Amino acid sequence: MDLIAQLAGAAGIDADKAQALAGTVLGGAKTQLEQAGDPTAAASLQSAVPEMGGWLEKAQALTGGGGGGGLGGMLGGMLGGSAGGALGAIGGAADVLGKLQALGLDASVLAKAAPLVLQFLEGRVDPALLAKVKPLVGALAGGDAGKGGGLGGLGGLFG
Secondary structure, eight states, X not given: OOHHHHHHHHHXXXXXXXXXXXXXXXXXXXXXXXXXXXXXXXHHHHHHOTTHHHHHHHHHHHHXXXXXXSHHHHHHHHHOHHHHHHHHHHHHHHHHHHHHHHTTOOTHHHHHHHHHHHHHHHTTSOHHHHHHXXXXXXHHTTSBTTTBOTTHHHHHHTO
8 A cells, every 4th residue: 555645645635745644643653652651562663664754754844843842741741640641642642733734734634644544554563553553543533543533622722
């Protein structure tokens, strides 16, 4: 599966923005795995998708390194435990939304991107890792990556 072509077509964006979108979504999932205390899963995701580094660089180049700001880590770290994990996931979604806004994209793009990203990962990662990543990507898309939704009320905070 050519993820970049699929994202570009589904979202109606050029290949550069599609690369930045892929990097933002996958990088957000990787960061959430790290913040959840699962560096092995984060490293496995990075290994399974070596293109992620280039896609993240594309996102930084297109946004001037802006967007986001580590809100997920800050919220999760302040509370710790399961409450911190839940707020960390919300903050992680806010980081991703901030990066998308810097790219000139809105939250509705996540609803289109999430199922494509998960389909792409199905052929690259083992089922155990996919099971860890699926809820993270699904949360970005508004709860159910297969049905879309655009982050519910959180998306409204960002336009």
